[in-house]
Amino acid sequence: MERPMRLGIAGLGTVGASLARLLADKRDVYGMRAGRPLEVAAVSARDRTRDRGVDLSGATWFDDPVALARDGEIDVFVELVGGADGAAFESVKAALNRGLPVVTANKALLAHHGLQLARLAHKRGAPIFFEAAAAGGIPIIKTMREALRGNTVERVYGILNGTCNYMLTRMEREGIAFDACLADAQRLGYAEADPTFDIGGFDAAHKLALLTSLAFGCEIDLDAIFIEGISTVTNADIEAAAELGYRIKLLAVAQRTDSGIEQRVHPTMIPAHSALAQVDGVTNAVAVDTDLLGSVLLVGPGAGGNATASAVLSDVIDAAQGIRMPAFGLEPSKLAPYRRARMRAHEGGYYIRLSVLDRVGAFASIARRMAENDISLESIVQRKPESGRAAETVPVILITHETTEAAVRRALDAVSRDGHLSGEPRMIRIEALD
Amino acid sequence: MERPMRLGIAGLGTVGASLARLLADKRDVYGMRAGRPLEVAAVSARDRTRDRGVDLSGATWFDDPVALARDGEIDVFVELVGGADGAAFESVKAALNRGLPVVTANKALLAHHGLQLARLAHKRGAPIFFEAAAAGGIPIIKTMREALRGNTVERVYGILNGTCNYMLTRMEREGIAFDACLADAQRLGYAEADPTFDIGGFDAAHKLALLTSLAFGCEIDLDAIFIEGISTVTNADIEAAAELGYRIKLLAVAQRTDSGIEQRVHPTMIPAHSALAQVDGVTNAVAVDTDLLGSVLLVGPGAGGNATASAVLSDVIDAAQGIRMPAFGLEPSKLAPYRRARMRAHEGGYYIRLSVLDRVGAFASIARRMAENDISLESIVQRKPESGRAAETVPVILITHETTEAAVRRALDAVSRDGHLSGEPRMIRIEALD
CATH class of the missing domain: 3.40.50.720 (NAD(P)-binding Rossmann-like Domain)
Structure with missing residues (x-):
């Protein structure tokens, strides 16, 4: 030996x-x-x-x-x-x-x-x-750096933060409010005393920055990531999502678009029947869409001493066997400068929840603002008033067809200015999955 | 360069x-x-x-x-x-x-x-x-040979044959009978003119033999694999499984047991809510249960020119980078001789479907045979007579608690001999998943 x-x-x-x-x-x-x-x-x-x-x-x-x-x-x-x-x-x-x-x-x-x-x-x-x-015990780095080298990656996305997924799972299953859920997660050791890094989406963003470089052969650019945490997700959103056939996950997504590489971390509605929607609790999952494979999905434990040690051991044995390859798959000089797609150019469907004051003309005004911004609606659901809200407001949920982030922001700004709402409009992006 | x-x-x-x-x-x-x-x-x-x-x-x-x-x-x-x-x-x-x-x-x-x-x-x-x-575009070989080297594997299992999974998915979704489904699969190019290699379970067994060696550091022993194909799976089984909260998949399983390594390929009932149960059509999936990670699951395309070429390219680039490691993870002299667990020693739950002649005492006799073999029943469902069967037979479905293959075979032999059945008893193994 x-x-x-x-x-x-x-x-x-x-x-x-x-x-x-x-x-x-x-x-x-x-x-x-x-x-x-x-x-x-x-x-x-x-x-x-x-x-x-x-x-x-x-x-x-x-x-x-x-x-x-x-x-x-x-x-x-x-x-x-x-x-x-x-x-x-x-x-x-x-x-x-x-x-x-x-x-x-x-x-x-x-x-x-x-x-x-x-x-x-x-x-x-x-x-x-x-x-x-990234993603603890899931061999996503080796998969992307070595196993998928024959492929051109179109999109990499996943559930990269166990704390957030644990909280969203419990909020959904047990109907617990965000704050109570967070306190519980802290008590059980699934969330830190200062939970900002996890629930603010920053932990997932760090991991995404690495996956983006491996996926697209580009330089790492953490600052280019659009980040939105889960603290604004309500039980009402989760219930509405379920009724519409979706589940809400904190998704990290990097994808190739016409205007560059788009990197984003935000609460996301995904189809309830999708494989990713079944990933519950502290489990992580990463999917990669490529030209040759279609889609590959990896699911496993995202954190914990043993799971992380497992990943470290795999690397240590690679080192012991004398394996040498560039850290991010390509020689550093070959990593392409990062071409950043602006979040306002993001295209996708949107879930919009509004607390509408119960007045004549309010709804017509909202519909007009959507139309003015070329946003077509896939479904409109008027829900029963939420407990704790003044009785004269009515929750209205809109699901848009594919549109742009810029259009949605413009429309919601206009709706807010029109004065028909109680409180801020709430918006959750929808991710199209197979 | x-x-x-x-x-x-x-x-x-x-x-x-x-x-x-x-x-x-x-x-x-x-x-x-x-x-x-x-x-x-x-x-x-x-x-x-x-x-x-x-x-x-x-x-x-x-x-x-x-x-x-x-x-x-x-x-x-x-x-x-x-x-x-x-x-x-x-x-x-x-x-x-x-x-x-x-x-x-x-x-x-x-x-x-x-x-x-x-x-x-x-x-x-x-x-x-x-x-x-194995499993085409899913990087399961690299994952097992390299990424999981820090782990002790307890079980590796998966859906390794796309043809079988395509057929079972269509039989379930559309209620098509096996023969019609096979003809359709052949017409669409998902099954060969001679489909025996796929639907008989042999293709999955070949792949399992390789995964077993990687999982347990043992010699390859294809002959040690218990193989049962899907040609006996009926729509009635699939319907009954669904009612009981299961789906039927052709599963390939290798696991460490007290009596050695158990390798088996057979139609399997798995919980409908499990991640593996969501894997439909020609898609493949492999899960590995280990000491450090718990469970890791990989899902992706199992076949096709591009998916297979993707895997070949990954290997070619490994070779180009001068990577050298033993084919099955360990030097051949270190691969342990295979210690074969006999299928009769297999432990698990069983689904049993019987066409019982509608006579006084038939059911008591069946229940006695189960008890004689220490088989306890989790549920008993008497179903309405199947079309095409003589009206005097009643389909009865038994779900056993964990027992052994030997006990089930003995009990079913005895039940058959007792003469209360029309036709052969039908049995499908149940796999416990998280």
């Missing part, structure tokens, strides 16, 4: 500790699969004394991830520190500068600095593996 | 012609993704004159795949001849003997000779890639 591959693991939180335990417990199996033993040679973590359920006394301890990356006697650097900047960024650069393969689960780091790191990796002949950075 | 990788393509049928066309049409893209140009340097096919929609005048023609593999000036051998033996087997051996990477879509070849070829490949330092050999 070949000489061991020495791992340096920076960060011994949930994932790092899972990884270290697995490497100890399944030492023989992994050695056989990698073709050489895998050894934890060096680690870094803030607290040396915490019990992580694994004996790390054989590993050299570093207090600083950057020192580990720079000075550790290691063959591969595993970055599990987290954060877009600081120690994570500096340590990965230090490892790449030594020509060491890097394995990372850090979506924020790559979404912000991926191109720069890919350039450095290319210059130093070191690979960057990041299967764990 | 590096020197071109010269492909030798043996077989220019649907897949081979798709591949050659794609390599011509997307030459620049593939060259960029592979890091070097991909060139069709040599081909073999029976008919040189047929129009395949691509100019192959630059390639050296061989009449014989074996001659191409032995003498072609090529860097990788792509075997698309088909068949377990003969030219496919001989040409792959010839290519491996030269140390050439082999890419093949040939499930029969690998199901029968995979271990021998893996040994030869290992000896010669040449890789074998076979993404296209």
Whole structure:
């Protein structure tokens, strides 16, 4: 058997500790699969004394991830520190500068600095593996970077945030309001104390930025993503969606359009019979539409120590087998500059919910505003007044045929100005799926 | 840019012609993704004159795949001849003997000779890639061989034959009988003139044999697979399944049990709400249950020239990038001898349909036979007499709690002997899914 591959693991939180335990417990199996033993040679973590359920006394301890990356006697650097900047960024650069393969689960780091790191990796002949950075245990990075290389991707989309999907699932199944659902998710550990990163759609956007680059061979551009979180989704929307044959999911979508690449994260109505609509709870799913395959769908756990460790292990064994390929599928110089499609040019169907004041002419006025903006309506549903609303308002739901975001925004602005509404109009985009 | 990788393509049928066309049409893209140009340097096919929609005048023609593999000036051998033996087997051996990477879509070849070829490949330092050999465009081989290497697999199962799934879907949706459905599938090109290989379950079994080896790190053993086709599935079964909250699919399953590895292909009742039950038509799906991930599901097109070519291209680019790994994930000497679980030891729930003669005591006798074999019943449904049956028989459907195949067979033999039935009892296994 070949000489061991020495791992340096920076960060011994949930994932790092899972990884270290697995490497100890399944030492023989992994050695056989990698073709050489895998050894934890060096680690870094803030607290040396915490019990992580694994004996790390054989590993050299570093207090600083950057020192580990720079000075550790290691063959591969595993970055599990987290954060877009600081120690994570500096340590990965230090490892790449030594020509060491890097394995990372850090979506924020790559979404912000991926191109720069890919350039450095290319210059130093070191690979960057990041299967764990998007959709946890689902092998979407390997699938897009390797398995779909024969294809031209038209669209990649999915449910990339388990917290949001868990909350939307419970809101739908149990009729719980958003705030109560969030409190529950926090109590159960499915949502952070500060949940903004998840429910605001930012976590999904980081992951989407990576998938977009792999899908279209373009540079990463996190800032180009249109982001809308789930905090405005109400139980009334979810019920209305169900009645109309839809379910609401936080979808992340990147697609090729005539005006460039469109990237967006927002609550989305998808057909209730679609495979993606069946994906409930903390489960993640990613679909890729291509020229050769039509559509491929991957479903699996999006987070958790073991699922993430599984992805990291796959990368570590790739590194052990000497696999070298560009981080984002193409040499960095071949990644095309990002051509950004503006969200106002987005085309699709829309769900619109209005609280209409019960007056003569209100509805005619709304219909006229839609027509003025060339929006044709697929269905119009007048619902019974919502509890808590003044009795003189009537909820009205419109489903549009395909139109543009700009037209919908113009129409809703006009409707608001006309003064027939109580409160702001609510709009949810509809995604066409097979 | 590096020197071109010269492909030798043996077989220019649907897949081979798709591949050659794609390599011509997307030459620049593939060259960029592979890091070097991909060139069709040599081909073999029976008919040189047929129009395949691509100019192959630059390639050296061989009449014989074996001659191409032995003498072609090529860097990788792509075997698309088909068949377990003969030219496919001989040409792959010839290519491996030269140390050439082999890419093949040939499930029969690998199901029968995979271990021998893996040994030869290992000896010669040449890789074998076979993404296209199972589930067409779904990257299940790469997922199992590479992405799930950190995991211990408990079960792999899926819908691996598009013809069967197409037929079962139409029988369910339109109430068409099996024979009419088959004739239609043949007319539309979804079933062969001799459909035995597909509807008898053999095609799915070949694919399962490969997945089993990857899942459990064991030798391939096609003969160990229990195979039952779909020709006995009736519309009455499908209707009864629907009423009980199930759908019927031809499932291929390999799982770790206390008595060894169980491999089986048979019509299976799965919960109607499961993700797998939503997979309709010619679409394929594979799920893998593991220790770290729980369950991962992949869904996509199982066949077709472009989908298969997509898988072949992924392998070709792996080969171009110099990727080397053992064909079945482990060095051939490390693949464990196959420990076969006997089908009679299979544990699960069963659906049983009986045509019971309408006599006093018949039902009590059946219930006694079940009890004698320790089979407890979850539900008993007496249905209205089927059209075409003598009026004096009553269809009775039993759903058992978990029991063994041996117990069910013993009980049904006894029930048959008791003489209360018109015709043979019918039994469909139920698969527990999340």
